[in-house]
Amino acid sequence: MIIRHPENPLISPCDVKPSRPDFEVVCTFNAGVTRYKDEVILLLRVAEIPKNDNPAIERVPIFSSEQNELIVRDFDRTDKSIDYSDSRFVRTAEQQFLTSISHLRLARSKDGIHFSIDEKPAMFPANVYEEYGIEDARITKIDDTYYINYCGTADVGITTLLASTTDFETFERHGVIFAPDNKDVEIFPEKINGKYYALHRPTSAEYKHRSIWMAESPDLMCWGNHRNFLTTREGFWDDGRVGGSAVPFRIEEGWLEIYHGADKNNRYCLGALLLDADEPWKILGRSEKPIMKPEADYEVNGFFGNIVFNNGVLFEDGIIKIYYGAADTHIAYAEISLEEVLAGLK
């Protein structure tokens, strides 16, 4: 049984200081997770909007790569040529903008439950691939380096970029590792038969598919030999869309991957995959039912309700410790035993 922490949600927008005084934090979710020294580290996605008390305008935050700074662009809400029907977007005839901008923020905890949250962003949009924000970090520890992949949203498309750190104080950017549109990337924490592996989720614009693919790499930077890996299942909890969630971890039986799936009503749940130890593109088991589905009030209601979404877990003492985004608004925490997850695979 999945056990939610009684103090959930652990982190909410009101707990996070905005990156500048004229902004407000609207969502704190989808955190990369790792252990560093004696602390649990979360690299939160923090979404902000410009404060605005004028209902006639929509204020859109953009990192301008030309001006090399964050700007706020005002749009006339009475302009009938602009599409405001989805509150997350402003769509003109030429271009699509986001009404919020995300950055990555560090939170630290000794007990894994009570977090102190940095006052400043750890990573903030900084180039043409990050104009509309950086999102959904995953952290893979390899030797003494923590590799952080994250999603860049921009007019040029949705890419996955790589950064690294050894101290969670300075972060080095390494550029785009997956071309648009591609997100939900999880890099395996060690080489398998001499190669790095990653799950990724490209989108076929032409054929509409959003399958999980697997790629290999000699150096974490360049990726190829892409294999179509996992797709939706008609009539199951993941018949709408699928994507990788947590960085896979090694167990006796192979690799365990926590992934997310949505049904056709956009209810996002978590499930598991068991992958072959040596040939990780071979799927040995898949959760017949979700290991976690939105049930608690903070999962059902929020900025986007009916969502549990995960970017990383800790696996310790036979327990999968899940830090997850709830309703695209909060960070919450739950535990489930590996034994139970394995028993639910088919």
Added chain:
Amino acid sequence: MIIRHPENPLISPCDVKPSRPDFEVVCTFNAGVTRYKDEVILLLRVAEIPKNDNPAIERVPIFSSEQNELIVRDFDRTDKSIDYSDSRFVRTAEQQFLTSISHLRLARSKDGIHFSIDEKPAMFPANVYEEYGIEDARITKIDDTYYINYCGTADVGITTLLASTTDFETFERHGVIFAPDNKDVEIFPEKINGKYYALHRPTSAEYKHRSIWMAESPDLMCWGNHRNFLTTREGFWDDGRVGGSAVPFRIEEGWLEIYHGADKNNRYCLGALLLDADEPWKILGRSEKPIMKPEADYEVNGFFGNIVFNNGVLFEDGIIKIYYGAADTHIAYAEISLEEVLAGLK
């Protein structure tokens, strides 16, 4: 001035034997080009449809990766739930199919004009990434190996795959090098400061962009450090879409790339880019006007009219020798001097 060959078009569908007796060849176009021994080699894209004298059905050719063979699936043309509005596609509620299937066919010529065309395909769809056909080869010679990248079309999306040959008799497949959707890939013919480079054309499903990107690779198989490279130009001949065409070739001034651009009326022209010799992602010049636009009857009229499209050139004695697809139907040939192309760059 661009000089078209008086014997154009050089190759037409009637010149190519179908791959099986119940199929007919409808298009021969978009050929990869190289010199091998004393011959010019073209790797043609040959599109075929199943013969069909029953107007009540649409016969769709598919390489079934499950059955490991080419099958023909019949669709009821009176079924109102199926979209037949674009003759290239059959669209059901769940899936999109192509009405033709392409393979790659070898043609050889001693004089570069009169080609003998193989009776059998050189490469035919053979796996799940190639279900709806393989298209638009580019050939890059590196040392004694000819690397062939080509586009795979399938329900899982549009990918670019790599193969190689040393003799143009046997072809070794190396898998998917660019995840969906991605096409128009050109691999540079030598390493630059220790890295291979390629142009590619991903599609952003979300942000609708179709820019040319540049990637680098240690091994031709894995690609990364993707850079947004070239996009459309408002008010120019390439304001609708752009993509790389020929494998770039080295000239004194840097690298020359022949690319294609379409305007908003889908008129496809060819232009040139001059790239920095050592930092090829730096664009030193771009054709203000197309170096070639559809003018001849066989370019203006055909399966898809108003198209000149190129997958490769020979650069010999200061002359760019362009083998190009005309109206998505024929292969034709034209020449232009490098001097003139350079004079038209801005």
